[in-house]
Amino acid sequence: MPQYILIKEIKDGMILSDSIVNNFGQTLLPAGSVLKESHFRFFRTWNITGIMIKSDVEDEDKELSPELIKIAKARLQKRMNWSPKNNIEQDLFEMAIIKMIKMPKVS
Amino acid sequence: MSSINEIIKQIEEFPTLPTIYATLSDVMANPRSTASDVASVIAQDQASASKILKTANSSLYGFRGRISSISQAVVYVGFEEVKNLCAAISILDIFNMKSLSEVLNPVDLWKHSIAVGVISRYIAKTTGANNLEDYFVAGIIHDIGKLIFMKAIPESYSKILVHVSESGESLREVEKRVLGITHTLAGKLLAERWRLPKTVQDVISYQYIGIKDGHSQNLVATVHLANVVATMLELGKTGEEEVPPINSKVYKILQLPPHFFTKALPVIIKEYQDSVSLLLTSK
Numbered sequence: 001m002p003q004y005i006l007i008k009e010i011k012d013g014m015i016l017s018d019s020i021v022n023n024f025g026q027t028l029l030p031a032g033s034v035l036k037e038s039h040f041r042f043f044r045t046w047n048i049t050g051i052m053i054k055s056d057v058e059d060e061d062k063e064l065s066p067e068l069i070k071i072a073k074a075r076l077q078k079r080m081n082w083s084p085k086n087n088i089e090q091d092l093f094e095m096a097i098i099k100m101i102k103m104p105k106v107s
Numbered sequence: 108m109s110s111i112n113e114i115i116k117q118i119e120e121f122p123t124l125p126t127i128y129a130t131l132s133d134v135m136a137n138p139r140s141t142a143s144d145v146a147s148v149i150a151q152d153q154a155s156a157s158k159i160l161k162t163a164n165s166s167l168y169g170f171r172g173r174i175s176s177i178s179q180a181v182v183y184v185g186f187e188e189v190k191n192l193c194a195a196i197s198i199l200d201i202f203n204m205k206s207l208s209e210v211l212n213p214v215d216l217w218k219h220s221i222a223v224g225v226i227s228r229y230i231a232k233t234t235g236a237n238n239l240e241d242y243f244v245a246g247i248i249h250d251i252g253k254l255i256f257m258k259a260i261p262e263s264y265s266k267i268l269v270h271v272s273e274s275g276e277s278l279r280e281v282e283k284r285v286l287g288i289t290h291t292l293a294g295k296l297l298a299e300r301w302r303l304p305k306t307v308q309d310v311i312s313y314q315y316i317g318i319k320d321g322h323s324q325n326l327v328a329t330v331h332l333a334n335v336v337a338t339m340l341e342l343g344k345t346g347e348e349e350v351p352p353i354n355s356k357v358y359k360i361l362q363l364p365p366h367f368f369t370k371a372l373p374v375i376i377k378e379y380q381d382s383v384s385l386l387l388t389s390k
Contacts, residue, residue: 004380023160023175050384076339080350087365088358095368096339099376106376107218107341 002052003105007043012036015054020046064101072100111287117259118296122201127152131190145186146178154200155193158385159184162192165381191244195224198247199386202254208265210272211346213257218343218383220247225378226333227326229371234361236325245310245330248298252290252311253346255297260286268346278347279315291315317354328357336368342379 002017013034020029020043028046029039035053043051076096077083084090099106130148134140149156156177163180164173174180181189204213224246231242256264267285271278279289294311309323310330317331318324331354337343338350 002377002380004384021164023164025173025175052380052384076350079348080339082350082352086355086358088363088367089353091366091368092336092339095336095372098369099340099372103376106380107343 002054004050004052006050007040007048010035010037010040010043010051016051017054018052020048020051022046064098068101069097072097075100114256114259114286114288114293115296118255118293118300121255121297121300123301127155128190128194128197131193135186135190142178142181142186145181145189146176149177149181149189149193152193155196158196159189159192161385165385187238191241194244195247195386198251202251202258204258208257208261208268210265210268211253211257211344213254214387215344216250216253216257216346217387219337219345220250220343221382221386222337222340222342222379223247223249223330223333225382226336226375227329229375229378230329230333230361230363231325233363233367233371234325234329236329241304241306242326242329245307245326246333248294248303248307249310249314249330249334250290250294250345251297252292252294255293256282256286256290271347275349315351317357318360324360328360332357332361340375 005014016029016031016033016035019027019031021027029042043049076093084093127148131145134144134148137144149159159177159180160174162168163184168183174183184192199217202213202217224243227242227246228239231239236242253264256267263286267278267281270276271281279291282289291312291314295308298308298311306323306326309319310327313319313323313327314331314334317328319327335351335353338345
């Protein structure tokens, strides 16, 4: 799952998930490029404030193990004073748990 | 603490939506207007022009990097959507401020509002609703009352937010007790002053109930549900930790297909990130 970051947050080794394209359709930096902190200057020159990077592989590949689901469920239930009472709410509850486990940094 | 009268007076003194929005509405109301007429209005406002171009070239539309002029963008993105984007950009600009509160800052509240806009638009698309962009703008605006308080009475509101976070009391109840007015009423008063559509005003007023008969029914039900979804997903912050309950009548109105949310998650997250990057970054 790609993640949006500000250019000041660029770290060596991050991977660009979406190509950087100018208004004339020319690709300035292709998707998949491995970023270095020195790219900060390049983005600033092009007036780009934020980019999409590939998020940590360990999060995306994290399995929905019973243990992780249990922790996520408990965290979610702490913020809710109601429980899912039909299929739609059950589906909604599951979505929130998947997001918590697989995309914890998207906020 | 400020009294209700002082807050209402401050709302009356709030800036109006910039002329670009009013001018666009006039130009679009004329059936003879062309995309270049609309483009020439937008071109007068550099900030809006560059964001419209960025939007047209973003993954939200799938023409990545191929649209280079405003009039092209107007054709591809559509008249109504361009108008609504200009409204969103103008509103973000008016409430561009720093917060005194450690519990809630405007950027996090904007992120929540953008999430509600994205989820509302996604629900509307799936349920076959018309005017998809009304759903996005309604989502963006639904919590505007909180921003009014953050701007008009920053210190008092900061104390209220801290109290709510420590006590777990309902934000609207504390607002009513301390200020004499809730953020939903304050938001509605500003929406009236800005002459936003009645349907959008209804969303602000009825967002927690979820039901409003008449023209606003689908929009109110959708934003009510989207607000809960965004809170559950922890996209942005609302000033309240608790996930609000859902009025079960909205399911009957919206008729969502099975496994709607689990299937929608990747798209919602991608659109959310794109919209945040588009609307919350400078230039």
